[in-house]
Amino acid sequence: MEEQEQAHTYDAAKYDRPSVTIDVVIFTLIERELHVLLVQRKRWPYEGFWAIPGGFINMDESLEQAARRELEEETGVRDVYLEQLYTFGDPQRDPRTRVISVAYMALVRAEAQHLRVSDESHAVRWFPVRALPEALAFDHEQVLSYAIGRLRSKLEYTTLAFQLLPELFSILELKHTYEQILGEKLDKGNFYRKIKESGLLEETTHVREGRGRPTRLWRFRTDRSGDKQFVFRWREDRVAR
Amino acid sequence: MEEQEQAHTYDAAKYDRPSVTIDVVIFTLIERELHVLLVQRKRWPYEGFWAIPGGFINMDESLEQAARRELEEETGVRDVYLEQLYTFGDPQRDPRTRVISVAYMALVRAEAQHLRVSDESHAVRWFPVRALPEALAFDHEQVLSYAIGRLRSKLEYTTLAFQLLPELFSILELKHTYEQILGEKLDKGNFYRKIKESGLLEETTHVREGRGRPTRLWRFRTDRSGDKQFVFRWREDRVAR
DNA sequence: CTATGATAGTGTTAGTTATACACTATCTAA
């Protein structure tokens, strides 16, 4: 709370203030595999290390606005799923000064990807979450594993997976996405049954041809207000947040 | 991320920095009812309004250390359950200056309560969550409802409820605690069955006499490493976080 | 000393959901 101050005599300089940054863990699916966006640092500290994209917050923007700004600066995408994760504030996490970082997670569709290398970094790249760089800058390994954990746990009781898929997809593609993120195989028959019973999907007339039997394509229903919108569970296990 | 700076030429004054505070939503059970601790503000802004206890973060302490410090300053308790909730950072949330607040939730046992009125506030009081003040300071209504939502949802798949109970308790007391927080009645028989099957409780030889049949007292098992420690579910419904 | 009310605790059953796995369907390409 904010009650250490005298009325009308508040002096902003009275207390030391930490720097506040926003880091955005950006996930996408590339060739059916879960990837995360990292940038390679150009300067001290952690020069040359890969890091989660982010930056300082402006004084006139909300945390979410800052996260959306960062996201757009790095990938050019807007209107994507964004969620606050956790705030990391260990006094030693940045060697320059006290930096408190509010971490966000974003899910973007594979389609819209126009990566931009900012002048603060050497490179920007998508990394498969199963093959990440050995060491990341700052405490970003911790941030990233927190994000992956959250993604997994929310996948089990929300419709988050749809945020990663294109507008039209097959049921087995959806199943594959779940398997990718959960890291385990799901039963085909049970998946079909559950997803159909959920009423979350809308059948389309489109099909996609492949090597075997062509597959029917579906769309995620965004209309339906209440029912089951966010309850689509696969397992009982759950992790603490 | 923190990469806008030149190596070794980092100038802390280069960017405006927001103030960062920690607010701690402290829950307890008093006479079997869920209560939350609020303090009454002495100064502008929101003079006279009730607020969630909190304060500015020191430059050399972690977020959690700051939360524990606040908690101890208000209630004198240590070693309690503490969890980071969410970070609130709307630019307009405090009329004095830009203030970003990291909210924590603490669960304390009814026993240890030595409230201290700090010189920043008129009063400190436990409020039943079913009878809160009409309006709270800042965006604290939002913070509080977030905390209650989190408490509810975690109750369903963790052993959080035990943090609110004394060391020895009866199974029906535990059931009552669940009912209090979830806001719904649970079936006695099913509760007995589930809680016993969970293996979370340890029977003691103690009983408590009352008006009817005396009740056996149980203890929460802290030993058991893995199994079911944090899976004790009551309902299927779940809310997004 | 017995009945009544109050609280504690157990048992049972029907309906639902999960799990595993076998089966059928429709396409391409040899």
Add this chain to the structure above:
DNA sequence: TTAGATAGTGTATAACTAACACTATCATAG
């Protein structure tokens, strides 16, 4: 025409949920 590949359906059993009836043990009133 058949084999391989992928898509999609059906079903039996086990496990779990939800509702509720039942039994147990105390205090106290008559």
